[in-house]
Amino acid sequence: MNAKLLRGSLDTIIIKLLNDHGEMYGYEITQKVKDITGEEVKITEGALYPSLHKLEGKGILSVETRSIGNRFRKYYSITKEGKSELATMLEDMKIYMNSMELILNTKLT
């Protein structure tokens, strides 16, 4: 996926997935995004984990660490505050998409 374009929308992707699918752990998010987009979007871990930590720090996500046999996973969920953030983010994304359509589909004026 074009890294330049992804820039800025990772938070929206994370929050939307957690909103729709309930709690998820980081690695699961990377796989889900790959699945949904048919390999077009691949979230790198170097981008994902710092984002998750940031969103948790802001109170947009909450986290719960669970033991799975001998290893552990950190399950993230969207908070109430996160839900209202998501609404704003989706609105912004809609405006952005519409604007890009306008610019990229307009012919000579």
Place this chain on the structure above:
Amino acid sequence: MNAKLLRGSLDTIIIKLLNDHGEMYGYEITQKVKDITGEEVKITEGALYPSLHKLEGKGILSVETRSIGNRFRKYYSITKEGKSELATMLEDMKIYMNSMELILNTKLT
């Protein structure tokens, strides 16, 4: 406009406008984008001018300075190389948009 989301698509916007409208100068580009998007997208000059210089440096744009009365303007045009770059950029944008639609419109799985 949401600055985060714009991040990465400014070059595409510039090149697409120059492709469609022929030569334009920087300030004109900012106004055109405002017009097309109904004020939703406002390109800041701090972002625009460095981008124009970068694209010119890469040979994607060519520039011609003209005197307009007592002042000057720098008119930018897309080069042949720029045209092929644009094709790639539009393709990438299409993939990005499709992917975002998939992620943001998918419900519970």
Place this chain on the structure above:
DNA sequence: TTGCACTACCTAAGAATCTTATGTATGTTT
């Protein structure tokens, strides 16, 4: 049984691309 791929977490250095602030200068309107 060893080594490779996958799962699962993490961080740090560096690159890229914005915002905000500032500067210069001319043109136009009130």
Place this chain on the structure above:
DNA sequence: AAACATACATAAGATTCTTAGGTAGTGCAA
């Protein structure tokens, strides 16, 4: 005359990626 618009530009700082590395458990094939 002052304010706003046109028109160029740069610099410091913030943000958000990539790339590259690290740790460690799991499962399978040579």
